[in-house]
Amino acid sequence: MREIDILKEQIARLEVKRFDLEAWKAHTLIYISRIFGEGSEHARLINNLKYDYSSWNLRDTSGGIKLTDPIRVQAHEILDAAIHELEVFGLPEKASETHQPLLEAFGNELTGREQKELEKILEMNAKERDKALEAFIDSKNKETLVAILLQLLRQS
Known part of the structure; x- marks a missing residue:
């Protein structure tokens, strides 16, 4: 299914070295809105992704810098859920x-x-x-x- 391929491409883009969250969100929202509708829960969740730049959120419990980006993990999970929904239920009716x-x-x-x-x-x-x-x-x-x-x- 082409929609699933597009969402998988967006997941792959989460791994690029020079990741730009706002640019990624803009592209992803275009695809998600077209697939599920502008007011979908998926679109709302993607739109709400943002970094919290407080020093405590950037460090892990040992005081070092986190190796995994929680925003990228959350974005990945949202798109995984969307893919699973498409696999199970198919395309939503407009x-x-x-x-x-x-x-x-x-x-x-x-x-x-x-x-x-x-x-x-x-x-x-x-x-x-x-x-x-x-x-x-x-x-x-x-x-x-x-x-x-x-x-x-x-x-x-």
């Missing part, structure tokens, strides 16, 4: 595929910008999606919501 009736119903009543905003919301992880979807729906007027509801009921 929001546009799983929420097609909903998008069509909203599509007739929303502007293009609002449609794209809704698509982004539907790709978020469940916790963030529920909160963002509630705010999105609250921002619409009653007539728009009634028209959307009628269209959804006609489709079922």
Whole structure:
């Protein structure tokens, strides 16, 4: 599977001598977002990787410099989990595929910008999606919501 190969390439890039975390994160987030969606847990975990430059975190318990980089180890584990998920469950369905009736119903009543905003919301992880979807729906007027509801009921 091509997606697994891409993630394995990113794991290999963790081992380069002149490793640049921010550049690696940027590339990895592009791939992860395309595979799992922008709001995926994998993307959130990768985005949150950062070095803590306090002197205590750079030393091991014997007072020497650490030989293993905890950020690279964590990044490796995140990508390993993503690869395992792809191997076990296959590619995730995109929001546009799983929420097609909903998008069509909203599509007739929303502007293009609002449609794209809704698509982004539907790709978020469940916790963030529920909160963002509630705010999105609250921002619409009653007539728009009634028209959307009628269209959804006609489709079922």
